[in-house]
Amino acid sequence: MSSPQTFKIASIPGDGIGTEITEAAIQVLDKLASVDGSFGLEYTHFDWSSKAYLERGWYMPPDGMEQLQKHDAIYFGAVGWPDVPDHISLWSLILPIRKTMNQYVNVRPTRILPGTQSPLSSCQSNPGTLDWIIIRENSEGEYAGQGGTTHENSPHTIATELAIFSRVGIERIMRFAFETARSRERKKLTMVTKSNAQRHGMVLWDKIFYEVAAEYPDVEWDKMLVDAMTVRMVNNPASMDTIVATNLHADILSDLAAALSGSIGIAPSSNLDPTRKHPSMFEPIHGSAPDIAGKGVANPVGAFWSAAEMIRWLGEGRLNAGTFRFKSSSV
Amino acid sequence: MSSPQTFKIASIPGDGIGTEITEAAIQVLDKLASVDGSFGLEYTHFDWSSKAYLERGWYMPPDGMEQLQKHDAIYFGAVGWPDVPDHISLWSLILPIRKTMNQYVNVRPTRILPGTQSPLSSCQSNPGTLDWIIIRENSEGEYAGQGGTTHENSPHTIATELAIFSRVGIERIMRFAFETARSRERKKLTMVTKSNAQRHGMVLWDKIFYEVAAEYPDVEWDKMLVDAMTVRMVNNPASMDTIVATNLHADILSDLAAALSGSIGIAPSSNLDPTRKHPSMFEPIHGSAPDIAGKGVANPVGAFWSAAEMIRWLGEGRLNAGTFRFKSSSV
Ligand SMILES: CC(C)[C@H](C(=O)O)[C@@H](O)C(=O)O
Ligand SMILES: CC(C)[C@H](C(=O)O)[C@@H](O)C(=O)O
Numbered sequence: 001m002s003s004p005q006t007f008k009i010a011s012i013p014g015d016g017i018g019t020e021i022t023e024a025a026i027q028v029l030d031k032l033a034s035v036d037g038s039f040g041l042e043y044t045h046f047d048w049s050s051k052a053y054l055e056r057g058w059y060m061p062p063d064g065m066e067q068l069q070k071h072d073a074i075y076f077g078a079v080g081w082p083d084v085p086d087h088i089s090l091w092s093l094i095l096p097i098r099k100t101m102n103q104y105v106n107v108r109p110t111r112i113l114p115g116t117q118s119p120l121s122s123c124q125s126n127p128g129t130l131d132w133i134i135i136r137e138n139s140e141g142e143y144a145g146q147g148g149t150t151h152e153n154s155p156h157t158i159a160t161e162l163a164i165f166s167r168v169g170i171e172r173i174m175r176f177a178f179e180t181a182r183s184r185e186r187k188k189l190t191m192v193t194k195s196n197a198q199r200h201g202m203v204l205w206d207k208i209f210y211e212v213a214a215e216y217p218d219v220e221w222d223k224m225l226v227d228a229m230t231v232r233m234v235n236n237p238a239s240m241d242t243i244v245a246t247n248l249h250a251d252i253l254s255d256l257a258a259a260l261s262g263s264i265g266i267a268p269s270s271n272l273d274p275t276r277k278h279p280s281m282f283e284p285i286h287g288s289a290p291d292i293a294g295k296g297v298a299n300p301v302g303a304f305w306s307a308a309e310m311i312r313w314l315g316e317g318r319l320n321a322g323t324f325r326f327k328s329s330s331v
Numbered sequence: 332m333s334s335p336q337t338f339k340i341a342s343i344p345g346d347g348i349g350t351e352i353t354e355a356a357i358q359v360l361d362k363l364a365s366v367d368g369s370f371g372l373e374y375t376h377f378d379w380s381s382k383a384y385l386e387r388g389w390y391m392p393p394d395g396m397e398q399l400q401k402h403d404a405i406y407f408g409a410v411g412w413p414d415v416p417d418h419i420s421l422w423s424l425i426l427p428i429r430k431t432m433n434q435y436v437n438v439r440p441t442r443i444l445p446g447t448q449s450p451l452s453s454c455q456s457n458p459g460t461l462d463w464i465i466i467r468e469n470s471e472g473e474y475a476g477q478g479g480t481t482h483e484n485s486p487h488t489i490a491t492e493l494a495i496f497s498r499v500g501i502e503r504i505m506r507f508a509f510e511t512a513r514s515r516e517r518k519k520l521t522m523v524t525k526s527n528a529q530r531h532g533m534v535l536w537d538k539i540f541y542e543v544a545a546e547y548p549d550v551e552w553d554k555m556l557v558d559a560m561t562v563r564m565v566n567n568p569a570s571m572d573t574i575v576a577t578n579l580h581a582d583i584l585s586d587l588a589a590a591l592s593g594s595i596g597i598a599p600s601s602n603l604d605p606t607r608k609h610p611s612m613f614e615p616i617h618g619s620a621p622d623i624a625g626k627g628v629a630n631p632v633g634a635f636w637s638a639a640e641m642i643r644w645l646g647e648g649r650l651n652a653g654t655f656r657f658k659s660s661s662v
Contacts, residue, residue: 086527086556087534095528119565121452147494147531157498159535163478167488194579196417197426200478203418204490225417227586228618230561234450234590248525252583256561264562287559 006040010071016288018077021303050081059092076283101278103271106136108254116262129238135177136250143247165201174212177244189221192245265299268306282310337371341402347619349408352634381412390423407614432609434602437467439585447593460569466508467581471500474578496532505543508575520552523576596630599637613641
């Protein structure tokens with residue numbers, strides 16, 4: 001057995017229920033460490049929140065990324081608050097962290113946990129039929145952050161959003177997706193695209209998918225258009241296992257997945273830098289939920305599951321540094 | 332009573348089940364005209380299909396748009412066939428028609444029809460809880476068709492998709508959405524956006540939404556992020572009525588809506604030029620379904636409902652030219 005090791009965790013509770021669920025998750029993590037005995041956890045708490053922003057004018061100090069870089073992992077609650085426009089809060093905190101820390105993979109498992117009930121009548125007698133892991137491209141695509149506005153405040157304003165897809169960006173996410181699919185029992189990957197309407201970036205996405213697929217003859221795959229994918233998720237959940245999609249498509253599909261599994265409050269999300277040069281970040285997929293914040297009623301399961309994924313990632317790193325295998329949890 | 336009028340219909344059955352359902356819809360339309368007696372229908376059938384393309388190398392002849400322009404409406408089956416890359420078939424036919432014919436609105440009603448069953452257990456005892464009309468921006472946004480590829484066939488390929496949002500494009504779709512909401516019993520509009528992550532085009536989208544909303548104080552509205560919208564559609568279908576979203580978002584949400592209503596085979600779609608300078612186009616939202624094509628098992632209800640919307644649109648045009656009011660059907 002390797003000697004006990006202490007992991008440094010940067011904790012960013014953020015806004016709304018983010019603070020409540022982070023507090024709960026840290027209690028669970030500490031208990032886990034003391035029961036397990038093979039690792040310890042040390043936290044730095046960062047008050048990078050919308051509340052702080054409204055008081056002092058910034059979310060993260062200029063050396064924020066350097067501070068984060070000193071940690072083994074980042075634990076994130078939620079960001080977003082009604083008094084701050086969302087595109088300011090998100091582009092001041094969560095999105096720059098994902099990008100700067102090279103967290104190019106976002107892993108989003110969903111399944112129907114005991115005690116929850118799927119809104120789909122087909123799943124209610126057989127919850128095992130919904131067990132997905134969505135691999136989201138997390139560094140480029142529709143979230144590249146480019147685009148702009150011309151003729152502002154005129155009758156002729158034009159604004160653009162530029163989605164950027166690079167060969168390196170697509171190749172690495174496809175490989176990660178195939179590795180994940182291969183590590184799971186069913187060895188099955190569904191690739192999502194919209195290459196019928198979007199004929200540049202999405203056509204490159206398809207092309208590289210086929211190339212990488214050839215390296216994984218043991219993984220069965222199929223291909224869906226993103227619109228038809230929602231239909232299949234509703235009508236035939238058991239037909240899918242691992243799913244790979246672009247930044248925006250997977251953002252949408254992972255919320256749908258969580259809803260179909262019975263609760264948006266239980267789904268975790270791991271923002272991974274598979275090269276392990278930067279800390280990875282773990283957060284529940286739900287938001288700050290201003291409507292229930294402060295009432296002590298937030299569901300902490302998404303936060304617990306995210307914490308579990310963090311420990312798994314750190315543990316795998318210790319045993320197996322440099323690999324990007326990521327097994328689905330069995331929480 | 333106005334004297335009988337004959338409407339000229341351009342029929343494009345297209346691919347797969349498109350031909351079967353178009354044939355069925357034309358039988359229904361002819362019967363309707365003969366029973367009603369106040370209008371007649373005259374068809375031109377265009378063999379613009381993937382099969383024809385594979386034989387002769389083109390979908391639509393060079394003067395295709397001029398030929399369509401001579402008609403009062405276009406009735407479209409489906410396009411897409413495994414032997415032709417989708418981005419070629421779609422950008423040769425359906426997408427250029429939508430754009431050239433200034434069909435900047437795509438109206439997609441969904442409800443649970445008698446005899447169908449929603450996969451949502453919450454809807455099964457009360458089908459009336461799901462009754463939506465999705466207003467899709469149909470001329471720009473993520474389907475602007477711009478973007479390109481650099482360093483093709485190299486290890487450094489970069490491809491882009493450029494989504495373009497213009498003030499005129501957003502204003503007109505928002506007005507159409509508010510008019511539609513106003514014409515419905517509940518007078519309620521839900522606007523969908525992703526302005527937290529996409530901070531140029533989507534922020535303009537939000538801004539113009541607020542401006543137009545001020546002109547419709549009698550319409551109640553709310554705003555959703557597209558990812559959270561999927562959760563609300565699953566968990567609280569009764570909380571929504573009219574919905575407005577971008578080209579891509581509404582493409583995804585309308586497929587989800589159809590699935591939640593019980594069948595992708597029943598949902599219609601109206602591609603409208605509200606200025607009535609060009610023919611509008613009516614098509615079921617389902618595709619060519621190669622897997623069941625030729626078997627005579629395709630559900631023609633989406634085609635019938637689309638035909639009904641076509642007659643309504645033509646009839647309203649006759650009575651009320653120039654308005655863009657579009658009442659939800661009560662098929
Ligand atoms: C908060 C927001 C930027 C974020 C996203 O769109 O990525 C969220 O929806 C998520 O899924 O993590
Ligand atoms: C066929 C395809 C281009 C089309 C779209 O994405 O608009 C279809 O999915 C639809 O919804 O009408």
